[in-house]
Amino acid sequence: MVGSIAAIGAGIAVIGAGLGIGQVGGKAMEGIARQPEAASKIQTAMIIAAALIEGVALFGVVVAFLGNNPQ
């Protein structure tokens, strides 16, 4: 087997980010569809939530970097 398990760990962390941000984005779309006047507020809140979720996913990537054992 080539490669390292750290890379697999990073990939799994990214799945979490994708799910989370996808949920946030989806709900934001629904909100904007229901009330287009509130679009900019919803968009701001969505961006903030996405950045925080991405932060958590990047913790996972950082741990993968630290735990990477080069051959």
Place this chain on the structure above:
Amino acid sequence: MDCSHVFDFKVNRLIAAFTLFLALFTVVPSVLAQTDSVEAGVAHEAVAADAAHGAEAGHAEGNFDPTAVIMEHIADSHVWHVAGHFSFPLPVILYTPQGLEFFSSGHFHHGEADYKGAHNTYRLVESTKDQSVGQNFFNKKIKVVTPDGQIDEAATASIMDFSITKNVAAMFLTVVILLLVFSAVASAYKKRQGKSPKGLQSFLEPIIVFVRDDIAKPNIGHDYGRFMPFLLTVFFFILINNLLGLVPIFPGGANVTGNIATTFVLALFTLVIVNVNGNKSYWSHIFAPDVPKWMYVIMIPVEVIGVLSRPFALMVRLFANITAGHIIVLSLISLIFIFKSLAIAPVSVAFVIFMDVLELLVAFLQAFIFTLLSALFIGMAVEEHH
């Protein structure tokens, strides 16, 4: 809240002072490096060392090692590599128990030669491939070497490295930019009191008002004025460092906010400011929360960890976002070298441009998030009990 007395000196004096400062840190080391190669009498050795440096990064024997190249660009360095074989040697400042050492990193010839300083002999050790990134991070780059060429770990542990490395020089550049821009804007406000803003003022005013009205006031409340200098400084410092990191040519391209030591210090500032300004209500929530007494055993450790984990998250979030962006851009460019074909170049460059636009968004967003969360934590600390 009147801080205008800070900007009472003339901008010209500031420009002169910092030009002198920058000249000192660029001309002097270059001159030092020049005199060294003249003394050694072997200018070709420097070229060979440069070629060897290229080989070290994996260009030799037609074998391109993307990991090494990417890590070399992300990491801090004692030399600022500008283009091709032209690099800027930066000053090395070491505090040894025997005294202070000050010399140009050009003496190391990219890690080829040991340098005999006033107190010890030093060797520049590049990161080793048989250790992980995490372990390499904690290894000292400049090691003390005994007269017979062995690395002296005990002596190395006792020296403190205060060198002006690439990241430090880039931070100085950001500081100069911030001071120039904001002292210009402040003096413009003073001169044009009562008149509408013009030029740089009108460009920065919406951003500053945004930080005040959307970040500081809603989160901190009526006492926001005390913390505005900190929040504005943090916002613009992170923003300008993020943006400069995206620029591929000389004064840019240093990965400052992608260095965990920098983000550690910024998060440390937030930690200190939040806890120094904590009022009775804040501390009582941590040490005497509103729960049955038997839960204190769990709640108090959790709350104390919370005090530390929030700035920790700030640190890692900024570091990881910026570093990840740089790694992605560097990887996409490395594709050209991995496939060894110019045909990949248009595709690669197109992807890189797309990623760079995304990185631009991330640069603003991360500065905003750091400032927002800092304001939120400060608000939690100064909030009145209700």
